[in-house]
Amino acid sequence: xNRGLRRRAxxxxxxxxxxxxxxxxxxxxxxxxxxxxxxxxxxxxxxxxVRHAVHFSPAENARERALLTTxxxxxxxxxxxxxxxxxxxxxxDLLKGQQLLAALVKxxxxxxxxxxxxxxxxxxxxxxxLRLEAQGERTAQQLRESQRRAEVLQGKLEAMAxxxxxxxxxxxxxxxVGRGVR
Numbered sequence: 082x083n084r085g086l087r088r089r090a091x092x093x094x095x096x097x098x099x100x101x102x103x104x105x106x107x108x109x110x111x112x113x114x115x116x117x118x119x120x121x122x123x124x125x126x127x128x129x130x131v132r133h134a135v136h137f138s139p140a141e142n143a144r145e146r147a148l149l150t151t152x153x154x155x156x157x158x159x160x161x162x163x164x165x166x167x168x169x170x171x172x173x174d175l176l177k178g179q180q181l182l183a184a185l186v187k188x189x190x191x192x193x194x195x196x197x198x199x200x201x202x203x204x205x206x207x208x209x210x211l212r213l214e215a216q217g218e219r220t221a222q223q224l225r226e227s228q229r230r231a232e233v234l235q236g237k238l239e240a241m242a243x244x245x246x247x248x249x250x251x252x253x254x255x256x257x258v259g260r261g262v263r
Contacts, residue, residue: 124195127157134164142168156193159185160200167207175214179207 137145146165149158159181166178182204186197 127160127196130161131164134161134168137165137168154181156185156188156190156196160196160203163200163203163207167203167210175207175211179204179211182207 134142134145142165146162149162149165151158154162163178163181163185166174166181168174182200185193185200186204188197
């Protein structure tokens with residue numbers, strides 16, 4: 082099953098679960114004043130945020146990040162920001178999300194402790210995504226280099242074919258010329 086089809090199937094399952102649980106119409110989006118209190122949100126609210134963050138457009142993602150950005154974010158805000166930075170729509174921000182998750186995993190304060198298993202899981206996934214992205218870049222570079230070499234070799238073959246076409250035709254060599262019988 083391809084990745085897009087799997088993702089759509091997962092989204093349909095989550096939407097069905099939300100409809101059955103009665104949460105379909107609500108999600109804890111943050112206003113400017115609520116962003117300061119995101120660390121006091123329940124784990125259920127945090128998971129609802131994560132479920133809905135998957136569907137954010139790039140503009141919604143940027144808006145939520147702007148609302149959550151504070152000088153010293155608490156554990157709940159760090160986790161929300163890391164989820165937003167890890168969104169597939171925000172390709173260049175995976176490192177920022179990884180840094181936030183690593184800080185959350187190292188945080189020894191009581192509010193951070195219940196979030197640490199999720200942060201550790203996300204951190205491992207982000208590290209694997211970064212590794213796969215780097216591997217993909219290396220593979221793409223090798224492919225470009227192979228294509229360049231193939232083009233160079235094709236040029237050489239064409240040049241040799243041109244030289245061969247310019248050579249005078251060979252004489253019939255049915256008999257050996259210049260050889261005597263002993």
